[in-house]
Amino acid sequence: xxxxxxxxxxxxxxxxxxxxxxxxxxxxxxxxxxxxxxxxxxxxxxxxxxxxxxxxxxxxxxxxxxxxxxxxxxxxxxxxxxxxxxxxxxxxxxxxxxxxxxxxxxxxxxxxxxxxxxxxxxxxxxxxxxxxxxxxxxxxxxxxxxxxxxxxxxxxxxxxxxxxxxxxxxxxxxxxxxxxxxxxxxxxxxxxxxxxxxxxxxxxxxxxxxxxxxxxxxxxxxxxxxxxxxxxxxxxxxxxxxxxxxxxxxxxxxxxxxxxxxxxxxxxxxxxxxxxxxxxxxxxxxxxxxxxxxxxxxxxxxxxxxxxxxxxxxxxxxxxxxxxxxxxxxxxxxxxxxxxxxxxxxxxxxxxxxxxxxxxxxxxxxxxxxxxxxxxxxxxxxxxxxxxxxxxxxxxxxxxxxxxxxxxxxxxxxxxxxxxxxxxxxxxxxxxxxxxxxxxxxxxxxxxxxxxxxxxxxxxxxxxxxxxxxxxxxxxxxxxxxxxxxxxxxxxxxxxxxxxxxxxxxxxxxxxxxxxxxxxxxxxxxxxxxxxxxxxxxxxxxxxxxxxxxxxxxxxxxxxxxxxxxxxxxxxxxxxxxxxxxxxxxxxxxxxxxxxxxxxxxxxxxxxxxxxxxxxxxxxxxxxxxxxxxxxxxxxxxxxxxxxxxxxxxxx
Numbered sequence: 001x002x003x004x005x006x007x008x009x010x011x012x013x014x015x016x017x018x019x020x021x022x023x024x025x026x027x028x029x030x031x032x033x034x035x036x037x038x039x040x041x042x043x044x045x046x047x048x049x050x051x052x053x054x055x056x057x058x059x060x061x062x063x064x065x066x067x068x069x070x071x072x073x074x075x076x077x078x079x080x081x082x083x084x085x086x087x088x089x090x091x092x093x094x095x096x097x098x099x100x101x102x103x104x105x106x107x108x109x110x111x112x113x114x115x116x117x118x119x120x121x122x123x124x125x126x127x128x129x130x131x132x133x134x135x136x137x138x139x140x141x142x143x144x145x146x147x148x149x150x151x152x153x154x155x156x157x158x159x160x161x162x163x164x165x166x167x168x169x170x171x172x173x174x175x176x177x178x179x180x181x182x183x184x185x186x187x188x189x190x191x192x193x194x195x196x197x198x199x200x201x202x203x204x205x206x207x208x209x210x211x212x213x214x215x216x217x218x219x220x221x222x223x224x225x226x227x228x229x230x231x232x233x234x235x236x237x238x239x240x241x242x243x244x245x246x247x248x249x250x251x252x253x254x255x256x257x258x259x260x261x262x263x264x265x266x267x268x269x270x271x272x273x274x275x276x277x278x279x280x281x282x283x284x285x286x287x288x289x290x291x292x293x294x295x296x297x298x299x300x301x302x303x304x305x306x307x308x309x310x311x312x313x314x315x316x317x318x319x320x321x322x323x324x325x326x327x328x329x330x331x332x333x334x335x336x337x338x339x340x341x342x343x344x345x346x347x348x349x350x351x352x353x354x355x356x357x358x359x360x361x362x363x364x365x366x367x368x369x370x371x372x373x374x375x376x377x378x379x380x381x382x383x384x385x386x387x388x389x390x391x392x393x394x395x396x397x398x399x400x401x402x403x404x405x406x407x408x409x410x411x412x413x414x415x416x417x418x419x420x421x422x423x424x425x426x427x428x429x430x431x432x433x434x435x436x437x438x439x440x441x442x443x444x445x446x447x448x449x450x451x452x453x454x455x456x457x458x459x460x461x462x463x464x465x466x467x468x469x470x471x472x473x474x475x476x477x478x479x480x481x482x483x484x485x486x487x488x489x490x491x492x493x494x495x496x497x498x499x500x501x502x503x504x505x506x507x508x509x510x511x512x513x514x515x516x517x518x519x520x521x522x523x524x525x526x527x528x529x530x531x532x533x534x535x536x537x538x539x540x541x542x543x544x545x546x547x548x549x550x551x552x553x554x555x556x557x558x559x560x561x562x563x564x565x566x567x568x569x570x571x572x573x574x575x576x577x578x579x580x581x582x583x584x585x586x587x588x589x590x591x592x593x594x595x596x597x598x599x600x601x602x603x604x605x606x607x608x609x610x611x612x613x614x615x616x617x618x619x620x621x622x623x624x625x626x627x628x629x630x631x632x633x634x635x636x637x638x639x640x641x642x643x644x645x646x647x648x649x650x651x652x
Contacts, residue, residue: 030309031321032293033071036060040313042086042300046093051304054311055096056319057084063098065110068309068321075113079106085129090137095154097140099128105142107154117157121150129172134197135180141197143171149185151200161200167191173215177222182241184225186213192227194241204241209233215260215300219282220307226268228258234270234278236285250287251278255359260300264307267324271298271312279324291322295641296623315623349631349638349648350389350406354380361394363406371407381420387430391447395421401435403447412450416443423465432474436465442478444489456492466504470511470528477505477514485516487530495530498522503544508552513569515555517543523557525569536567538574542584549590554610556597558585564599566610576612587627591634598637600628605637605649618649 038059045051045068053074057063063077063084082101089096095116099105103124107116119142122128126145133140133154140154148164149171169188176183176197183195192206192213211230218225218239225239234249249268256274267288268280277291277298296315303310303324310322351364352373361373361380373383375394382395391411392404399417401424404410419438426433432453433445440463444453453474458464460481467478475489479502487493498518506515513533514526519542525534541560548555554575555567564578564585581601588599596615598607603623607615625639637649 030323031068031071033066033319034317035064035066035313035319036062036317038317039297039299039315040317040319041084042088043311043313043319044088044300044302045304045309045311046089047091047305048093049304049306051306051309051311053089053093054319054321055087055089056313057087057098058317059083061100063087063096063108065096066319075108075110077106077108077113077115079115080104082127085127086131088132090133090154091135092137095133095137097131097133097154099131099142101127103128103144105131105140105152107140107157117155119150119152119157119159121152121159121162122146122148127170129170130174132175134176135178141174141176141183143174143185145170147171147187149174149183149195149200151183151197163195163200163202166193166195172213175217177218177239178220179222182222182239184216184218184239186216186227188212190229192216192225192237194225194239204238204244206237206244206246208235208237208246211257214258217261217263219263220265224263226261226263226270228261228270228272230257232257234258234261234268234280236268247285249278249280249285251280251290259298262301262303262310264303264324266307267303267310269301269303269310269324271301271314273297275314275316277301277310277312277322293320294318349636350385351638351646352383352385352392353640353646354383363392373404374410375402382422382424384424384426386426386433391426391430393424393426393433393435395424395435395437397421399437399439401433401445403433412447414443414445414452416452416455417441422463423467425467425469427469427474428471432469434467434469434476434478436463436467436478438462442467442476442486444474444476446474454488454490454492456486456488464502466502468505468507470507471509472511475511475528477507479503479505479516483518483520485514485526485530487514487528493530495526497524497526503542504546506546506548506555508548509550510552513548513552515546515548515557517546517557519543521559523555523565523567525555525567534567534569534572536565536574538565539563544584545586545588547588547590549594549610550592551594554590554594556588556590556599558588558599560584562601564588564597564608564612566597566612576610578606578608578612578614580606580614580617586625589628589630591630592632596634598628598630598634600625600639603641605639605647618647620647 036058040058043056046053061080065074080100084100087098096108105119122144123146128144131142140152143149149166150162151160167187167189171187173186190209194203209229213229216227225237236247256272258272261270271277275294279288294314301312310324363371379397394402397420401414417437423436440458443455464479478486481501483498485495485497500519521539523536539559543559545558558564562581566575568575590597603620606617620641628639640646
């Protein structure tokens with residue numbers, strides 16, 4: 001990856017991608033197969049010991065069978081009208097069952113691709129999220145958004161019995177026990193349940209998860225049950241439905257929902273929203289290693305019948321086959337959080353980010369030069385660089401705020417906040433720090449004087465973290481969820497700015513003007529004292545970002561309608577428009593000469609001229625970056641996606 005040259009869409013210019021965590025991004029799978037440009041919702045092996053085929057289904061409405069060894073597609077079943085959530089082979093491999101957002105489940109013949117039967121008893125308005133053959137292939141179980149579980153004759157499609165309501169919310173997973181006597185189900189109502197596979201009577205209900213249970217699987221002997229939940233945990237339960245004991249499996253990453261799970265004789269695997277697959281020993285439940293390679297949410301993972309292979313599917317459109325022993329290319333490198341601080345030097349940079357694999361906050365200044373910020377055992381929530389990278393501020397879940405010298409010791413610690421610190425930002429000089437907390441307050445701190453300058457309280461449940469500090473004075477402009485902006489230091493000036501929540505604020509480089517944008521789709525420019533100077537309309541959706549040009553002559557605003565509008569602050573008119581983004585625009589930056597700008601949406605960075613001419617783009621491997629940062633020369637561009645990969649794009 002460190003040698004990738006990204007071709008542009010319009011010119012011969014190129015960007016070089018320097019993967020700061022390239023050592024941690026190595027591929028560690030046996031085989032990868034691109035299935036589609038959309039998310040692959042599920043993948044599973046055929047039941048033979050060689051796992052010679054796999055089936056995959058996706059957001060493109062298709063069900064596909066592939067040869068595991070050659071990577072060649074054998075059949076593509078087309079008949080569903082919406083996203084296909086699950087597809088599984090029968091144990092003899094002669095049929096595949098699939099289910100969809102279109103409210104149906106279907107059985108297909110794998111030798112000729114024909115439709116065998118369709119189960120249509122679930123409401124067509126509700127998605128069917130899961131389906132599975134029984135071990136003897138005689139019946140199929142399905143579960144739905146309507147809260148029901150249904151069991152069907154797999155040949156005729158006749159309904160044998162149903163459990164309704166089985167759960168108080170959508171049933172996301174249902175699976176037979178290996179002895180064909182029980183059915184386990186997982187639901188958005190935070191519970192697991194075990195049912196009789198004979199008549200559908202309830203055997204046991206397991207409470208313990210604190211959020212949606214996304215998946216469940218029996219152990220090969222049927223005595224245990226594993227579950228994966230949005231509460232970030234993977235749990236083991238009594239699979240016989242007789243006892244309520246549970247055990248939570250320990251893992252390195254704790255901050256992401258777990259989306260899928262699988263059980264073999266030797267291993268337990270679970271995939272999460274962090275793009276990783278965690279693997280444990282199924283005998284003593286000890287965490288063994290983490291498999292990396294996907295570039296987004298891992299929607300499914302399943303073992304082969306022999307247990308010697310693991311297959312996974314992801315939102316990145318790929319299916320991967322792994323050695324579950326972890327002997328092939330195991331990765332122990334860092335994965336970065338999307339929240340980051342950055343100081344760009346002339347030819348390199350210093351990155352301040354949390355390694356999501358260890359939860360430690362570190363500074364990376366080169367491939368082998370890293371320093372761990374001495375935060376102790378406190379759980380961190382936010383952080384930032386200050387004073388050209390020489391200072392670091394850390395906000396804790398406890399409400400404390402601490403300032404460190406980079407690669408040095410703690411300078412000061414403030415404990416006035418009473419809840420987690422959502423956001424922190426230094427003034428350009430590094431002498432002041434503003435913090436935003438869930439205790440409903442913004443606070444301004446004097447770092448040199450080691451004291452609080454002022455605190456302002458929000459009228460809403462929590463403070464809006466959109467805020468910024470003036471460049472040449474210790475003043476702050478902060479946003480509210482009720483439409484006001486507040487301009488303050490020792491005193492506070494409240495401006496009734498918008499009719500809905502303010503999403504972003506900015507201050508011009510000379511501190512003379514302030515910009516605010518809002519859910520109300522309006523863009524407004526104010527004097528530093530709060531007088532309205534300009535009111536711009538024209539966006540068709542929420543305006544989420546804004547930034548001034550360095551000269552102060554122009555303002556750019558980015559909207560969920562995919563457009564960036566350039567406003568001339570001298571004429572009071574629109575200068576240009578930049579189009580091509582898909583969805584919300586979370587960050588915009590001008591070049592120092594005002595001639596170009598860079599912007600970022602949920603998965604793409606784009607470059608434009610000030611007049612709106614498209615120049616070039618780069619698509620991220622993952623999604624949902626927080627921001628794009630730029631050096632003064634407009635030659636280096638940096639972001640981090642939700643897969644934990646960092647991108648430093650250098651003009652070449």
